[in-house]
Amino acid sequence: METQPKLIFKYGWNEQDDMETPMKGCRNDGIVQAPNGLSYSVYFIDPVRLQQDLDEEVELGSPFLAFPGLIILPELTKKAMENAVLKLWKQGYFELLKPMDEPSERVA
Numbered sequence: 001m002e003t004q005p006k007l008i009f010k011y012g013w014n015e016q017d018d019m020e021t022p023m024k025g026c027r028n029d030g031i032v033q034a035p036n037g038l039s040y041s042v043y044f045i046d047p048v049r050l051q052q053d054l055d056e057e058v059e060l061g062s063p064f065l066a067f068p069g070l071i072i073l074p075e076l077t078k079k080a081m082e083n084a085v086l087k088l089w090k091q092g093y094f095e096l097l098k099p100m101d102e103p104s105e106r107v108a
Contacts, residue, residue, distance in 0.1 A: 005094070006033045007042075007085045013078060021076045025049025028067070031100070032085050038099040042069040044081050069097055 009017075010029035021027050026049045030042035045053070050072060054065045071088070073080050088094065 003035050005035065005085055005089045007031070007082050008033060018078065021078075022046075025076060026053075027076055027081070030069075030071075030081065030085075032089075032094060034089075034094060034099075040069060040094050040097050040099055042071055042085070043067040044071050044073060044076055044084075046073055046076055 008031050009027070010031060025046040027044045030044055032040040032042055034040065045067070050065070057063075057065050071081075071084055073084055
């Protein structure tokens with residue numbers, strides 16, 4: 001039986017994502033599939049993109065920026081995101097998040 005979570009992406013991941021994701025600085029379609037069958041939505045972002053998005057929100061009159069399951073990484077590579085998920089899993093981070101409710105939201 002698998003004891004570690006698996007990171008998947010709702011829209012998949014291919015070679016183009018290897019190049020584009022670090023340049024974009026965010027990925028909002030992450031899903032962590034836990035060994036117990038529960039799934040959690042995660043949002044990855046790098047500090048540069050985070051600041052840009054916050055500045056834009058402030059400009060639009062919103063004094064904050066919030067995303068459920070936010071994980072900030074220095075650089076968004078698939079390996080870095082997978083490592084972050086594994087470490088956060090071991091620290092109990094996902095026990096504090098609400099799992100995705102709808103079975104249709106889960107990705108096989």
